[in-house]
Every structure is written in C-alpha cells, then in structure tokens.
Amino acid sequence: MKILSAAQIRLADQYTIAHEPISSLALMERAATQCTQWLTARLRPHTPVWVFAGTGNNGGDGLAIARQLHGQGYATAVFVLGAAKYSADCAANLTQYEALGLSINYLHHISDFPPIPPNVLVVDALFGSGLNRPCDGLAAALIEHLNASRANIVAIDLPSGLFCEDNSQNIDENIIAAGHTLSLHLPKLALLLPDYQHKIGQMHVLPIGLNEDFIKNQHTDYQFITLADCAAMYRPRQQFGHKGTYGHALVVAGSRGKMGAAVLATRASLRAGAGLVSVLTAECGYTILQTTAPEAMTLLNEGENYLQGKIPELTAYQAIGVGCGIGTETETAMFLGEILGNYQRPMVIDADALNVLATRPDWHGLIPAQSILTPHPKEFSRWAGRWDNDTHKLQLLNDLSKKLQCHIVLKGAYTAIAHPNGQVTFNSTGNAGMATGGSGDTLTGILTALLAQGYTPETASILGVWLHGFAGDCAAAHYGQEALIASDLAEFLGEGFKALGKEKQQNSLL
Numbered sequence: 001m002k003i004l005s006a007a008q009i010r011l012a013d014q015y016t017i018a019h020e021p022i023s024s025l026a027l028m029e030r031a032a033t034q035c036t037q038w039l040t041a042r043l044r045p046h047t048p049v050w051v052f053a054g055t056g057n058n059g060g061d062g063l064a065i066a067r068q069l070h071g072q073g074y075a076t077a078v079f080v081l082g083a084a085k086y087s088a089d090c091a092a093n094l095t096q097y098e099a100l101g102l103s104i105n106y107l108h109h110i111s112d113f114p115p116i117p118p119n120v121l122v123v124d125a126l127f128g129s130g131l132n133r134p135c136d137g138l139a140a141a142l143i144e145h146l147n148a149s150r151a152n153i154v155a156i157d158l159p160s161g162l163f164c165e166d167n168s169q170n171i172d173e174n175i176i177a178a179g180h181t182l183s184l185h186l187p188k189l190a191l192l193l194p195d196y197q198h199k200i201g202q203m204h205v206l207p208i209g210l211n212e213d214f215i216k217n218q219h220t221d222y223q224f225i226t227l228a229d230c231a232a233m234y235r236p237r238q239q240f241g242h243k244g245t246y247g248h249a250l251v252v253a254g255s256r257g258k259m260g261a262a263v264l265a266t267r268a269s270l271r272a273g274a275g276l277v278s279v280l281t282a283e284c285g286y287t288i289l290q291t292t293a294p295e296a297m298t299l300l301n302e303g304e305n306y307l308q309g310k311i312p313e314l315t316a317y318q319a320i321g322v323g324c325g326i327g328t329e330t331e332t333a334m335f336l337g338e339i340l341g342n343y344q345r346p347m348v349i350d351a352d353a354l355n356v357l358a359t360r361p362d363w364h365g366l367i368p369a370q371s372i373l374t375p376h377p378k379e380f381s382r383w384a385g386r387w388d389n390d391t392h393k394l395q396l397l398n399d400l401s402k403k404l405q406c407h408i409v410l411k412g413a414y415t416a417i418a419h420p421n422g423q424v425t426f427n428s429t430g431n432a433g434m435a436t437g438g439s440g441d442t443l444t445g446i447l448t449a450l451l452a453q454g455y456t457p458e459t460a461s462i463l464g465v466w467l468h469g470f471a472g473d474c475a476a477a478h479y480g481q482e483a484l485i486a487s488d489l490a491e492f493l494g495e496g497f498k499a500l501g502k503e504k505q506q507n508s509l510l
C-alpha cells in the first residue's frame with residue numbers, strides 16, 4: 001500500500017472523479033459512508049454524536065456523516081467553525097443537512113464553544129489533508145477546547161492540526177487528540193510516526209475507491225506493507241523440497257546470563273523455515289541449547305562464558321544472524337570482527353553486535369552490503385546520534401542505510417525499514433504486547449532464516465518484520481498483550497505463513 005503526499009492524494013481524487021467517473025460530491029458521500037459504517041459498527045445505540053466541521057472538504061465529510069448518522073437514528077449536532085468561504089461540496093452538505101430541518105451551530109467566538117457532555121462522541125472534521133499552516137486563532141482555541149473536554153474523539157482523515165507529512169514545526173496543543181483516526185483510502189506518513197501517536201490513537205484505513213491504477217503509477221519513497229503485499233513476496237514450500245533447499249542458518253548468540261537470547265533466536269529461525277539451523281555460542285550454553293532447540297546443531301567456541309577465540313568455517317551457511325545476547329566483552333568484539341572479516345554474504349546484525357560496531361566505525365566497511373541491521377531506537381541513536389523529531393529521524397535512517405548500503409529495521413510502532421535505494425517500508429502488524437524482552441532476538445532468528453531460504457535481503461526484511469508482528473498479533477489475541485512473552489512469538493509464526501499461503505492462493509485463483 002503506497003503512502004502518498006497530500007498533493008498526490010488530491011491528484012488521485014481528481015483522477016478518480018474524472019475517470020470513474022464520479023462527481024466529487026458522490027466521492028465525498030462514499031467517504032462519509034465508510035466513516036459512518038465504521039462508527040455505527042462501534043457506537044452504543046443512541047450515543048449522541050457531535051460533529052465539529054471545518055469549511056473545506058474535511059468539513060464536508062463531517063456534515064455528510066452527521067446526516068447519515070441522523071438518518072440511522074443517532075442524535076447528532078453539528079458545529080461549524082467560522083463561516084468563511086465553503087468548498088463547494090462542504091456547502092452542498094450544509095444545505096442537505098439543513099434541508100432535514102436540522103440546525104447548524106456556527107462558532108464565531110470562543111464564547112460560542114459548547115461544553116461537551118461526557119457521553120457525547122465528538123467527530124473531528126475540522127481539517128484534513130488540506131491543512132496548509134499550523135492552526136492558530138479560533139481553530140487552535142477550539143482544538144484546545146475539545147482536547148480539554150476529554151471527550152472520545154474520532155478524527156476524520158487526520159487529527160485536525162496534524163500535517164500529512166512533516167510536523168517538525170507543529171505545536172502539540174494545536175492538534176486534536178483523537179482515540180481513533182479514520183484515514184481515507186491510504187495511510188498518511190505522519191500517521192505512522194511515533195511523535196504524534198498520542199494524537200492519532202488507533203489508525204484505521206478505510207477504502208473509498210480511489211483509482212488504483214493512478215495510485216500504482218505515483219512515485220513515493222514510502223510504503224505501508226500489508227498481507228496482500230507480503231503474500232506476493234511469499235514463496236510457498238514446493239513438494240519436492242528438502243532441508244538443503246531451505247538453507248542453513250547460523251545464529252551467533254548468547255553469553256552467560258543471556259543464553260535465552262540464543263534460544264529465542266534459534267527457535268525462531270527453526271520456526272521461520274530454515275532447512276538447517278546451527279547456533280554458535282559460549283560453552284555455558286551447550287546443554288541449554290541442546291535441550292531447548294534439539295532441532296538445531298550447537299557449535300561451541302573457545303569461550304566458557306562468552307564468545308571468544310577462533311571462529312569456525314563460515315562458508316557452509318547461507319545466512320548468519322549475529323548479536324543476540326553476545327555481550328560486548330573485548331574478546332567477543334574481536335570474535336565479531338573475525339566473523340565480519342570472513343563472511344561476505346548479507347547478514348543480520350542485532351543487539352550487542354550493533355553496540356560493538358557503534359563504537360568501532362572503522363569496522364563498518366566490513367559489514368557485507370545488503371545486510372539487515374535491526375536496532376531499537378536507543379541502539380539506533382548510538383549509530384546516528386540524537387534526533388529532534390520523526391522527520392529528522394527518518395533522514396538519519398535513510399542516510400545510514402545509504403551509507404552502509406544495508407536495510408535498517410528501526411523497531412517500534414510502526415516498525416520502519418530504510419532500504420539502500422531510499423525507500424522506506426512501514427509495517428502494518430504488531431502490538432504493544434511485543435515490547436517485551438526477547439522480541440528482538442526472535443525477529444533476528446526470523447530474518448536469518450528467511451535470508452537462508454534465499455529471499456533477497458529487501459524481501460526478507462519486509463516479510464520477516466511482517467511475520468514477526470503478525471505472530472505477535474496472534475499471540476496477543478491468545479494470551480493478551482500483558483501476558484505475551486517473546487517465546488510465544490515463534491509458536492505463532494506458523495499462523496503467519498498459513499495466512500500468507502491462503503492470501504496467495506486466493507489471489508492466484510483470480
């Protein structure tokens with residue numbers, strides 16, 4: 001699913017209107033219907049709904065939603081901010097709403113702002129993708145008033161006051177704090193970045209039938225990965241495959257006290273479909289690994305408590321995942337340097353391997369091109385320095401990806417993957433329950449297994465992050481987010497592969 005700019009979305013609107021063809025008013029009606037259906041599927045009967053509308057098409061959406069809800073028996077009230085020039089479709093919906101004998105409350109001054117009763121649902125239709133300057137004056141005052149009311153707010157298209165892309169100059173209190181944001185047809189970049197998640201709430205993308213061919217031809221550096229996208233990348237098992245077909249993954253992980261990281265990465269690698277998995281760890285982990293991951297071969301190095309000494313022959317492995325729980329002892333750093341110096345295929349580099357390399361920039365040239373690095377934000381800041389806001393962070397992510405020619409998976413909600421070609425992929429799966437120790441080790445195992453099976457690094461990075469999050473969603477549905485632990489993730493990976501297979505099969509029948 002592409003992430004388009006506000007200008008591109010407007011072009012998609014116009015193209016759809018011209019080529020479907022459909023009138024802009026009918027397209028607005030279609031958008032409103034999607035929002036109304038979303039609302040009525042969740043509203044308790046007879047919940048009063050108060051729509052705060054602007055004078056543009058976002059406001060037009062709001063007025064159409066209010067009319068549709070009224071038609072379904074909901075008690076609605078409409079408040080229009082100012083009475084400046086209305087867009088044609090907003091004016092048309094004003095007329096239609098009034099034609100029902102329903103009154104419109106015009107807000108000209110702060111004194112016009114109504115107190116919001118606690119049981120009212122507020123629909124925010126003040127501004128959408130047409131916001132072209134930070135909110136101020138009466139608009140800012142109304143946003144502050146609505147936020148202060150602590151009402152449940154559903155934002156149409158965007159929380160009013162939030163720009164589609166760059167909010168680096170925005171002011172937090174001038175943005176609606178919504179519990180849910182109904183993004184029309186495509187997500188906007190700002191809805192996928194952490195800075196304003198407290199304003200966006202849960203994002204829902206509602207299709208409104210924009211012309212897909214037009215969208216497909218639009219260039220964008222940003223994509224939001226979905227089940228359909230991943231199914232297209234997924235390669236189901238062939239009948240005559242054998243374990244050699246699916247590669248040999250090497251997990252280099254673990255040290256005394258952090259052997260669980262090696263177990264999690266190894267088990268995830270097995271569950272993610274590698275034909276063979278070996279795990280290279282310190283001697284103290286031998287019995288642990290042989291017991292918890294008997295399907296994997298355990299290699300020992302010369303270190304009792306952490307990796308050190310001579311490295312094994314590496315040519316037998318189609319992929320190596322290194323870093324989980326290895327610690328940052330000097331001998332371990334030397335061991336890592338040896339591995340980097342003797343392996344040229346793309347690797348997965350995570351956790352302590354990232355921390356070791358962050359302090360050794362002179363070793364960065366040893367990182368094989370197209371490798372997959374998987375920092376969490378703190379590990380990333382050790383590589384890229386601090387950032388002021390999400391826009392700056394994305395720039396740093398892109399810069400590092402291009403500099404190293406690697407795929408950088410910046411874990412978070414939503415996980416963002418910067419690719420060396422300048423593209424950035426945002427993941428659509430996962431939940432807060434996955435913010436638990438060992439979740440990253442599991443992702444490293446998955447990515448290593450996908451590389452070993454011959455997926456390209458770009459595909460492996462996207463598919464692996466999606467599978468990891470999908471397994472997390474299944475685990476959260478089963479255990480609840482609080483009770484979800486990292487070892488659950490590998491157990492639900494199969495659900496992700498089954499979902500991909502089903503989606504692929506359905507599409508292939510077309």
Ligand SMILES: NC(=O)C1=CN([C@@H]2O[C@H](COP(=O)(O)OP(=O)(O)OC[C@H]3O[C@@H](n4cnc5c(N)ncnc54)[C@H](OP(=O)(O)O)[C@@H]3O)[C@@H](O)[C@H]2O)[C@H](O)CC1
Pocket residue numbers: 009010012013027028031054055056057058059060061087126127128129130131132133134135136139156157158184185208210
């Ligand atoms: N394809 C789709 O996604 C569809 C989206 N729809 C809805 O349309 C809006 C976008 O509508 P638009 O009319 O372009 O703009 P807005 O409604 O977001 O904004 C209204 C006008 O407000 C003015 N403006 C901008 N910034 C401010 C500000 N800070 N303070 C005050 N006023 C502001 C601006 O006019 P100016 O003349 O003042 O510049 C805007 O034009 C989209 O979000 C969807 O909700 C369609 O309904 C269906 C298809």
Ligand SMILES: [K+]
Pocket residue numbers: 058124125126127128155156157158159160
């Ligand atoms: K809005």
